[in-house]
Amino acid sequence: xxxxxxxxxxxxxxxxxxxxxxxxxxxxxxxxxxxxxxxxxxxxxxxxxxxxxxxxxxxxxxxxxxxxxxxxxxxxxxxxxxxxxxxxxxxxxxxxxxxxxxxxxxxxx
Amino acid sequence: xxxxxxxxxxxxxxxxxxxxxxxxxxxxxxxxxxxxxxxxxxxxxxxxxxxxxxxxxxxxxxxxxxxxxxxxxxxxxxxxxxxxxxxxxxxxxxxxxxxxxxxxxxxxxxxxxxxxxxxx
Numbered sequence: 001x002x003x004x005x006x007x008x009x010x011x012x013x014x015x016x017x018x019x020x021x022x023x024x025x026x027x028x029x030x031x032x033x034x035x036x037x038x039x040x041x042x043x044x045x046x047x048x049x050x051x052x053x054x055x056x057x058x059x060x061x062x063x064x065x066x067x068x069x070x071x072x073x074x075x076x077x078x079x080x081x082x083x084x085x086x087x088x089x090x091x092x093x094x095x096x097x098x099x100x101x102x103x104x105x106x107x108x109x
Numbered sequence: 110x111x112x113x114x115x116x117x118x119x120x121x122x123x124x125x126x127x128x129x130x131x132x133x134x135x136x137x138x139x140x141x142x143x144x145x146x147x148x149x150x151x152x153x154x155x156x157x158x159x160x161x162x163x164x165x166x167x168x169x170x171x172x173x174x175x176x177x178x179x180x181x182x183x184x185x186x187x188x189x190x191x192x193x194x195x196x197x198x199x200x201x202x203x204x205x206x207x208x209x210x211x212x213x214x215x216x217x218x219x220x221x222x223x224x225x226x227x228x229x
Contacts, residue, residue: 032213033214035214035215035216039154044204044220044221044222045206050209050217051213054213090216092214096168100146100153103153
């Protein structure tokens with residue numbers, strides 16, 4: 001089973017700052033098969049990044065994704081007030097077929 | 110506009126059964142794999158199951174295998190989740206989500222969710 005470990009569990013930052021969110025896979029994950037989602041309270045998740053580094057439709061360019069080996073990173077270059085939310089990484093292709101990380105809560109400092 | 114609307118959530122006793130539905134519109138339903146993802150109160154996302162565009166292949170999380178059955182009716186643009194032998198830990202908001210079914214699989218549209226509560 002592929003386990004995705006996200007860190008830190010909570011990230012406290014101020015608007016305008018840079019956020020770096022980590023997602024580490026327990027074994028090799030094809031970059032094409034890694035996505036990131038944002039979820040705000042009371043809302044459904046929203047796709048942000050797919051294929052490790054491709055922004056989904058209508059996602060601002062302050063959001064970017066990268067990969068190094070089994071370490072995937074979501075970066076928000078300059079935080080806007082609406083970016084404070086929970087972020088999940090997700091992989092496809094292992095067993096189970098899809099797996100989510102446990103989530104990172106990005107909160108206002 | 111793509112829309113996914115779940116229904117069928119309810120309060121059910123442990124050991125009971127429930128059938129969830131997801132009605133799709135705004136896209137060609139029969140071309141997409143569709144998923145169920147759940148979220149227990151205050152917890153993270155858990156993938157539950159998915160079914161191929163034709164309905165011939167389905168996959169399940171170990172936690173629900175043998176108890177839940179995913180199905181679809183492409184003529185009615187509808188997805189279903191039959192949940193049997195429900196446990197307290199199955200209580201969650203259940204989302205249906207569309208898979209792009211492309212070179213980079215991802216869930217690009219989600220419904221608003223339907224709440225399942227399992228309690229005596």
